[in-house]
Amino acid sequence: MTEQQGFADITGRLETLAIEVPSWAYGNSGTRFKVFGSAGTPRTVHEKIADAAAVHRFTGLAPTVALHIPWDLVDDFAALRVYAEDHGVGLGTINSNTFQDDDFKLGSLTNADPAVRRKAVQHNLDCIEVMNATGSRDLKIWLADGTNYPGQADIRARQDWLAEGLAEIYAQLSDDQRLVLEYKFFEPAFYHTDVPDWGTSFVHCLALGDRAVVCLDTGHHAPGTNIEFIVAQLIRLGKLGSFDFNSRFYADDDLIVGAADPFQLFRIMVEVIRGGAYDGRPEDGHSRAALMLDQCHNIEKKIPGQIRSVLNVQEMVARALLLDTPDTRAALAVAQREGDVLAANEIYMDAFYTDVRRDLAGFREERGLPADPMAAYLASGHQEQIEADRVGGTQAGWNS
Numbered sequence: 001m002t003e004q005q006g007f008a009d010i011t012g013r014l015e016t017l018a019i020e021v022p023s024w025a026y027g028n029s030g031t032r033f034k035v036f037g038s039a040g041t042p043r044t045v046h047e048k049i050a051d052a053a054a055v056h057r058f059t060g061l062a063p064t065v066a067l068h069i070p071w072d073l074v075d076d077f078a079a080l081r082v083y084a085e086d087h088g089v090g091l092g093t094i095n096s097n098t099f100q101d102d103d104f105k106l107g108s109l110t111n112a113d114p115a116v117r118r119k120a121v122q123h124n125l126d127c128i129e130v131m132n133a134t135g136s137r138d139l140k141i142w143l144a145d146g147t148n149y150p151g152q153a154d155i156r157a158r159q160d161w162l163a164e165g166l167a168e169i170y171a172q173l174s175d176d177q178r179l180v181l182e183y184k185f186f187e188p189a190f191y192h193t194d195v196p197d198w199g200t201s202f203v204h205c206l207a208l209g210d211r212a213v214v215c216l217d218t219g220h221h222a223p224g225t226n227i228e229f230i231v232a233q234l235i236r237l238g239k240l241g242s243f244d245f246n247s248r249f250y251a252d253d254d255l256i257v258g259a260a261d262p263f264q265l266f267r268i269m270v271e272v273i274r275g276g277a278y279d280g281r282p283e284d285g286h287s288r289a290a291l292m293l294d295q296c297h298n299i300e301k302k303i304p305g306q307i308r309s310v311l312n313v314q315e316m317v318a319r320a321l322l323l324d325t326p327d328t329r330a331a332l333a334v335a336q337r338e339g340d341v342l343a344a345n346e347i348y349m350d351a352f353y354t355d356v357r358r359d360l361a362g363f364r365e366e367r368g369l370p371a372d373p374m375a376a377y378l379a380s381g382h383q384e385q386i387e388a389d390r391v392g393g394t395q396a397g398w399n400s
């Protein structure tokens with residue numbers, strides 16, 4: 001098999017790649033040490049959506065943008081939907097936020113105080129109202145809930161409260177909406193977290209029903225965790241709902257996906273494809289996993305940062321699809337069956353090492369897109385234009 005033939009085999013599947021970008025990637029972000037301002041940063045939700053639309057225009061890869069509530073709160077979400085569609089993108093996942101209100105200091109859905117739990121449930125119900133107006137399918141819940149000290153709280157009772165709160169929220173979803181429960185092993189809580197791992201997310205989703213699924217954020221695991229194994233297992237169980245893609249060197253770094261470890265991104269996409277969660281074959285019980293980004297661009301420009309991110313995903317998806325062409329799949333199956341460890345590994349690594357960049361440039365051109373979206377964006381004058389236009393007002397930040 002030559003590289004050229006291999007690439008020709010995957011273009012149809014590559015065309016279906018869609019990556020959801022987060023509105024908060026366009027706002028200023030930083031660490032607890034400093035949030036740096038940058039020229040051209042959006043001042044409104046509308047400007048964040050316009051930036052997301054620019055990423056889609058140059059890459060053809062990012063047709064939807066996720067919102068975070070209340071960071072992206074507006075009076076009229078139906079009008080925001082029309083605004084987004086006029087710009088060529090749709091509104092995607094609605095992320096609820098119960099981690100920036102003083103009332104949630106000791107927990108939200110898991111708080112010992114029933115009044116606080118009620119407030120947390122209500123916020124999520126409000127988010128479902130937003131979804132009804134935006135036409136969004138997914139409500140994504142990530143909880144900062146946890147404790148810092150052993151004995152601080154009844155960690156078992158908190159699981160029961162969590163189950164009750166989630167059930168109340170789930171009951172309000174329509175038949176075509178999903179609850180997506182994200183896990184994270186630590187931070188901001190340092191002793192225990194109430195949804196720390198895929199197993200905990202899984203058991204809550206299982207109790208809720210078919211439309212409750214797990215979100216896997218690639219930055220939310222202990223170093224050395226075999227994430228692609230979790231991916232394979234969740235797909236087997238029919239519970240992998242979505243990804244929050246980013247990359248990390250140490251903790252939840254939220255860096256550009258594929259920047260730290262492109263091979264890990266490849267391995268993850270191999271399992272997504274292998275499990276049917278890339279193409280989605282509902283007749284075989286496979287639904288597509290939503291591929292989202294959850295990143296912050298603390299020091300680099302935001303739109304180019306997002307362009308680089310979606311291109312990195314496209315590149316690793318292409319290489320992973322190469323492993324799934326009929327001949328290669330058959331050869332790998334033979335090597336695995338025969339216990340030929342080195343041959344199997346060589347076939348796998350061959351796909352990873354295949355340089356698809358030239359083929360991807362041609363693929364884009366054939367579809368009326370720039371061969372090199374990053375260069376085209378930088379040459380377009382768009383960045384200079386928004387930097388000149390967006391003076392005055394308050395720049396949107398990670399929390400506004």
Ligand code: PSV
Binds near residue numbers: 217252294
């Ligand atoms: C938490 O670390 C998280 O990954 C959740 O997805 C939040 O919604 C997001 O980050 C905020 O950036």
Ligand code: MN
Binds near residue numbers: 142217244294
């Ligand atoms: Mn996340």
Ligand code: MN
Binds near residue numbers: 184217219220252
């Ligand atoms: Mn995170």
